[in-house]
Amino acid sequence: MRWYCRYGISYRDLEDMLEERGVDVDHTTIYRWVQHYAPEMEKRLRWHWRRPSWNGSWQVDETYIKIKGKWMYLYRAVTKQGDTIDFYLSLTRNTKAAKTFLGKVLRGLKDYEKPRVINTDKAPTYGPAIGALKAEGKCPADTEHRQVKYLNNVIEADHGKLKRLIKPTLGFKSRKTAYATIKGFEVMRALKKGQAKAFQIQPGIKGEVRLIERTFGLGADMFSELFDHHRAEIEAWAA
Incomplete structure (x- = not known):
């Protein structure tokens, strides 16, 4: 399961690799392992890789994921150094979805962990979402919202690296299975970036x-x- 989430290979490729090592396991069994253990791995390791102080500049953006022939939206946030902050798979791309995601990111953070600046592209959904979170006291009132596309180069590049892991899946069948698998991809990406090296x-x-x-x-x-x-x-x- 860890190999699948880290290296961007198909279930059938992993079945062959395990067979070479004398382990006889069907690719559908590996699929079930990923669906069960990837979310659990993300849950158990979240405290380890989400502990850095992020009181600085965040980059927030969404990318597209095709699920059962339809496009859905993976909201993601990283620091200006490229460390993963959080992610959220949404059926829609609107102010409500942006607010839900940012609220999820901010939930449970200490004041010193909250951002000084949030960089987004010029999508009209982020401004009202940030404004609503400020009004509710969930986002610092002095947090600056910058809408300059070139400032999001780091997260755009990070999207590409994540997509290379997603490509061998050859498409997801449901939002539930997609989100479970992506949780495994994201946590392994965070570990690869060294976000849990203190542990x-x-x-x-x-x-x-x-x-x-x-x-x-x-x-x-x-x-x-x-x-x-x-x-x-x-x-x-x-x-």
Whole structure:
């Protein structure tokens, strides 16, 4: 399931890869694993990758996702450094959807984590949505809304990287299955960007794998792993 969400491969390709390693599993079983565990992985890891302080500039935009032959809208927000903040799959592209998404992003944040600036394109939906959230006290009154398209270059590039993961799916059959799968894609993208590196004992992909395993209660706990890691470093240094 983690391979599927991280590397942009089809279920049938993953079935073949596992068969090469002596694991006989049907691609439909892998699909069911993704539908069940991708949302759970996103839920359990959300605290890890959503902890940075974002008191600065956000870039907010939506991209198009085709689901059962119809276009739907994936709202996304990133920092100016490109770190994922949050995402939301909507049936519509209007002020209500923009407000729902921004309200979801702002919910639960400390004051110092809320944005100083929100950059969007010139879509007319964001201004009223931000204004309504300010009136409700959910968005800081002094948050600046900038509608300059070129300032959203970072999120536009990030859309493209996410789309490369979505392309091998060959289309989603429902909003529910699409959102479940995208949650897996987004959390693995956040880990790849290093947004949870503070919780990784080992650097790189090995640290990502162990973080996911620990989150699901697999393998050693964090303190045992930390002890073993430092012991291995000391032994390597002594040798």
